[in-house]
Amino acid sequence: MVDQLPNRGLETEMLKEMGFSSIDDLFSDLPEHVRMSEPLPLPPPQSEEEIIADARRLLGANLAMGEAVSFLGAGIYRNYVPASVFQLITRGEFLTSYTPYQPEVSQGMLQAMWEFQTLISELVGLPIANLSLYDGSTAAAEALTCAVRVHTRKATQSNTVYISELVPPDRMSVMHNYCQGAGITLKVLKHNADGTLDIDSVHSAAGSCGVYVEQPNPLGILDGGLTQIKEIIGKNTALIVGVQPVSLGLVEAPGNYGADIIVGEGQPFGSPPTGGGPIYGIFACSKPYLRLMPGRIVGRSIDVDGKEAYCLTLSTREQHIRRHRATSNICTNETLIALMGAMHMSLLGPEGLEHLAYRNMTACVLAKQKLSEINEISVPHISSAHFNEFVIELPRSAADCLKYLDSVGIIGGFDLNRWYEGRNNWLLVSVTDQTKAAEIELLAAHLAVWCSMKEVFA
Amino acid sequence: MVFDEGGVCLSRLFDFAGGTGMGYSQPEPLLSKNKVTLPPNLMRKALPRWPRLSEPEMVRHYTWLSRRNFGIDTGFYPLGSCTMKHNPRVNEVIAQLPGIADIHPHQPEHHLQGLLSIYHEMQHMLAICSGMDDVTLQPVAGAQGEFTAVRCVQEYFRKRGETQRTKVIVPDSAHGTNPASAAMAGYDIVEIPSLENGRIDLEALKAVVDDTVALMMITNPNTLGLFETDVPEASDIVHAAGGQMYYDGANFNAILGRTSPGLMGFDAVHFNLHKTFSQPHGGGGPGSGPIGVKSHLAEFLPSPVVKKRPIVGDEAKFAVDDMWYTWYEPEHTIGKVQQWHGNAGAIIRCWAYYRRYGYGLKDMSEHAVLNANYLRHALHREAKKADVSHMFVDGAEAEVAKHEFTISLQPAKEAVGVSAMDVAKGLLDMGYMAPTVYFPLVVPECMMFEPTETESRDTLDTFAKDFAQVLKVDPQTLHEAPITTPVRRVDEVYAARNLCLKHPFDEE
Numbered sequence: 004m005v006d007q008l009p010n011r012g013l014e015t016e017m018l019k020e021m022g023f024s025s026i027d028d029l030f031s032d033l034p035e036h037v038r039m040s041e042p043l044p045l046p047p048p049q050s051e052e053e054i055i056a057d058a059r060r061l062l063g064a065n066l067a068m069g070e071a072v073s074f075l076g077a078g079i080y081r082n083y084v085p086a087s088v089f090q091l092i093t094r095g096e097f098l099t100s101y102t103p104y105q106p107e108v109s110q111g112m113l114q115a116m117w118e119f120q121t122l123i124s125e126l127v128g129l130p131i132a133n134l135s136l137y138d139g140s141t142a143a144a145e146a147l148t149c150a151v152r153v154h155t156r157k158a159t160q161s162n163t164v165y166i167s168e169l170v171p172p173d174r175m176s177v178m179h180n181y182c183q184g185a186g187i188t189l190k191v192l193k194h195n196a197d198g199t200l201d202i203d204s205v206h207s208a209a210g211s212c213g214v215y216v217e218q219p220n221p222l223g224i225l226d227g228g229l230t231q232i233k234e235i236i237g238k239n240t241a242l243i244v245g246v247q248p249v250s251l252g253l254v255e256a257p258g259n260y261g262a263d264i265i266v267g268e269g270q271p272f273g274s275p276p277t278g279g280g281p282i283y284g285i286f287a288c289s290k291p292y293l294r295l296m297p298g299r300i301v302g303r304s305i306d307v308d309g310k311e312a313y314c315l316t317l318s319t320r321e322q323h324i325r326r327h328r329a330t331s332n333i334c335t336n337e338t339l340i341a342l343m344g345a346m347h348m349s350l351l352g353p354e355g356l357e358h359l360a361y362r363n364m365t366a367c368v369l370a371k372q373k374l375s376e377i378n379e380i381s382v383p384h385i386s387s388a389h390f391n392e393f394v395i396e397l398p399r400s401a402a403d404c405l406k407y408l409d410s411v412g413i414i415g416g417f418d419l420n421r422w423y424e425g426r427n428n429w430l431l432v433s434v435t436d437q438t439k440a441a442e443i444e445l446l447a448a449h450l451a452v453w454c455s456m457k458e459v460f461a
Numbered sequence: 462m463v464f465d466e467g468g469v470c471l472s473r474l475f476d477f478a479g480g481t482g483m484g485y486s487q488p489e490p491l492l493s494k495n496k497v498t499l500p501p502n503l504m505r506k507a508l509p510r511w512p513r514l515s516e517p518e519m520v521r522h523y524t525w526l527s528r529r530n531f532g533i534d535t536g537f538y539p540l541g542s543c544t545m546k547h548n549p550r551v552n553e554v555i556a557q558l559p560g561i562a563d564i565h566p567h568q569p570e571h572h573l574q575g576l577l578s579i580y581h582e583m584q585h586m587l588a589i590c591s592g593m594d595d596v597t598l599q600p601v602a603g604a605q606g607e608f609t610a611v612r613c614v615q616e617y618f619r620k621r622g623e624t625q626r627t628k629v630i631v632p633d634s635a636h637g638t639n640p641a642s643a644a645m646a647g648y649d650i651v652e653i654p655s656l657e658n659g660r661i662d663l664e665a666l667k668a669v670v671d672d673t674v675a676l677m678m679i680t681n682p683n684t685l686g687l688f689e690t691d692v693p694e695a696s697d698i699v700h701a702a703g704g705q706m707y708y709d710g711a712n713f714n715a716i717l718g719r720t721s722p723g724l725m726g727f728d729a730v731h732f733n734l735h736k737t738f739s740q741p742h743g744g745g746g747p748g749s750g751p752i753g754v755k756s757h758l759a760e761f762l763p764s765p766v767v768k769k770r771p772i773v774g775d776e777a778k779f780a781v782d783d784m785w786y787t788w789y790e791p792e793h794t795i796g797k798v799q800q801w802h803g804n805a806g807a808i809i810r811c812w813a814y815y816r817r818y819g820y821g822l823k824d825m826s827e828h829a830v831l832n833a834n835y836l837r838h839a840l841h842r843e844a845k846k847a848d849v850s851h852m853f854v855d856g857a858e859a860e861v862a863k864h865e866f867t868i869s870l871q872p873a874k875e876a877v878g879v880s881a882m883d884v885a886k887g888l889l890d891m892g893y894m895a896p897t898v899y900f901p902l903v904v905p906e907c908m909m910f911e912p913t914e915t916e917s918r919d920t921l922d923t924f925a926k927d928f929a930q931v932l933k934v935d936p937q938t939l940h941e942a943p944i945t946t947p948v949r950r951v952d953e954v955y956a957a958r959n960l961c962l963k964h965p966f967d968e969e
């Protein structure tokens with residue numbers, strides 16, 4: 004019996020008061036031939052106890068990364084999220100509220116999102132941030148369409164944007180889906196053998212609407228060359244940079260080297276990996292993009308008594324007002340997860356952020372050093388600085404290596420053949436603040452064992 | 462400490478910018494910091510001006526903020542079109558289990574059999590409830606579901622060579638995301654007027670349907686909470702011209718187990734899982750917006766979807782039953798609309814919610830409709846008793862409403878100058894969340910109520926009495942409302958003219 008219906012048992016009385024005799028009367032407006040004649044062919048209702056037991060059994064069959072030793076990243080990272088974040092987010096006033104349409108009783112969420120905008124703006128070095136898009140990929144895709152809206156009229160390469168060829172195919176696919184309707188052409192920017200962006204190829208992007216690059220790039224490389232792009236493309240082409248936000252504790256904010264729009268996966272701040280969602284997309288920009296940007300924005304205002312108060316603002320960009328001329332179709336976003344991000348960021352503070360970035364980076368330095376000591380393994384981009392991850396080149400296929408590592412309880416990383424054709428032997432190894440020195444030793448030892456095997460493992 | 466005019470203490474995060482707090486202490490890095498080298502031009506020169514709070518200060522700040530916010534847990538939240546039902550707490554507990562919180566979307570299938578089996582179960586259940594053949598769980602909100610379905614339809618026509626189909630028909634009473642999603646996919650929008658009660662105008666539809674139409678998008682029950690009885694006819698008209706029919710399922714709470722988009726002749730539908738299946742809305746998100754499609758559209762669905770087959774060999778070690786659950790790429794997939802596997806954490810919560818009901822999902826929608834009709838009845842009853850029944854009329858003539866209904870406060874506006882917004886603000890003072898106001902646009906001075914199935918009759922009766930009391934308040938006082946809330950009416954024009962989108966720091 005379903006236990007969520009307070010009026011169970013009162014149906015007849017309530018119907019009678021309205022002058023009806025049965026529930027069917029309330030559905031009398033359904034044409035006969037569209038009515039469902041049979042009960043739903045679904046199992047019976049369960050009690051809370053049964054559901055939680057089933058959930059434990061089924062979800063227990065998944066291998067949580069914490070039960071293994073994991074070096075898997077490639078866009079979603081396992082960072083520590085402080086306990087108070089999880090405790091505070093369960094407060095029903097946050098959890099069970101909706102979009103703050105009535106600002107007088109939504110000041111808490113509105114102020115928290117205004118503070119989130121400030122935290123992100125400070126982090127990336129741009130004056131404006133919205134209060135989240137769905138994820139990093141949709142944020143990147145919306146940045147492209149935004150850049151086209153702003154620049155296409157003056158562009159010599161109208162309706163065209165340039166994207167780093169390293170951007171993973173899944174993210175590219177999202178960009179394609181979001182851009183194809185506006186007839187936007189996506190062109191690629193080449194990379195050098197050392198994994199850095201081919202700066203000469205950036206010249207071809209001058210006169211287009213935008214350039215999209217990532218820092219660190221999808222191979223984990225921190226590319227100093229990206230700081231030259233803005234000078235090459237000029238002010239009529241948007242520089243869009245995708246970031247891993249934790250890295251910005253050490254790495255220059257792209258806003259300070261000419262980025263016009265900055266996007267990224269906010270997930271490492273505030274959210275566990277959660278199978279890839281719900282997480283939140285960061286979107287920040289400079290003033291010329293403000294009125295054509297996607298997503299909700301909170302502004303500080305005053306109430307009728309002149310008291311400090313917050314409300315949604317610039318909504319004339321949005322679908323509920325502008326309908327098919329809106330800058331985006333987004334309505335429901337990821338506010339609650341962004342709030343978790345804000346909580347995490349405010350606990351860190353500036354020095355805590357820097358320390359966290361150091362922890363992530365030193366783990367990377369250590370792992371790179373240990374793995375490069377294995378004779379059969381090379382680190383193709385060894386001279387670059389890396390954040391969170393780097394490539395190792397194996398003597399045989401990465402897929403086989405991952406199977407072996409899995410058999411000894413290690414999630415070894417990401418097989419780059421899934422992104423880049425022909426990179427069969429490239430493994431993307433990811434470390435975070437959660438990686439222990441002993442785990443790196445363990446990975447190195449098992450990689451050495453696998454390398455010394457004479458034939459395929461699986 | 463900062464105090465406002467009334468002496469109320471304000472907590473502002475950036476007042477802590479000059480603080481000394483360190484919210485949580487971290488372990489030392491694995492190597493000394495000087496082992497880190499960066500290209501000199503990439504060294505960050507100045508840290509962000511983030512606040513410095515200790516944990517107790519941070520906890521108090523966010524607790525203070527939460528007390529200035531209204532949620533379903535705080536009180537009755539009859540926000541129409543948003544389905545603000547109770548969020549069972551067991552779902553939150555389940556979503557924190559490491560088997561969902563600590564898994565990575567790129568883990569191999571044998572690490573994720575539990576997740577994949579739950580995805581499969583959800584796809585199956587949603588297919589049954591919607592009368593569709595295939596389902597994807599990838600879209601992360603209703604609007605993204607719409608966009609995904611429009612893209613599938615677009616590729617379907619491209620594959621058939623019907624590229625002259627450049628239009629999507631949307632009634633003027635549709636939610637804004639419908640035209641926005643179709644436009645994002647590159648379609649021209651043809652808006653058709655609705656009849657007085659928000660229903661589809663079949664004549665207007667006939668006038669615009671031809672072989673340039675790709676799709677018609679319909680919300681049913683419509684945004685006035687009325688069942689669109691002419692939907693099967695509309696569907697015939699569009700299909701006869703070779704177009705497709707899309708069902709905006711935001712209002713599924715009204716029809717589950719009673720009818721389905723499949724029975725009504727639709728080709729594609731989205732669910733707002735966060736509404737119908739109770740993922741908490743969290744101040745505006747997250748959500749989850751799966752879509753269901755008929756078999757002719759299935760090959761275009763985003764990748765991957767989950768399929769199952771009997772287990773072989775040593776798969777039994779990892780399996781949750783005698784089936785193997787596997788990611789599958791539809792043959793002509795549109796690719797991805799979100800980079801990962803949708804909002805897995807939301808889908809788990811909605812799965813737990815579904816398990817609570819099973820075949821009893823029908824009871825859920827019956828109670829949602831019962832409560833909406835009862836509240837409509839009670840509002841009139843109490844208004845009569847309090848002698849304010851001349852202040853409003855039904856937004857649409859109908860014997861029964863579905864899960865929500867509208868009223869028009871136009872009479873109040875004309876008689877005493879009280880607007881729907883005034884009444885909404887008056888309700889805030891009574892401790893309620895206001896219903897949706899000024900949507901749909903086709904009803905003047907509109908107020909839209911959706912009580913949901915999880916409110917008791919007592920709550921509905923009390924609310925109806927209080928609503929009548931608000932209408933009795935003298936107009937001048939109501940213009941001043943709210944007075945008991947953390948702030949009073951917020952100046953939205955001021956916010957737009959004096960843009961302040963972040964803390965101004967030294968400029969202040």
Ligand SMILES: Cc1ncc(COP(=O)(O)O)c(C=O)c1O
Nearest residue numbers: 334335542602603604636638711
């Ligand atoms: C009728 C209708 N359609 C579509 C949507 C969009 O859904 P979402 O907010 O999940 O993107 C909503 C809700 O906001 C709605 O009420």
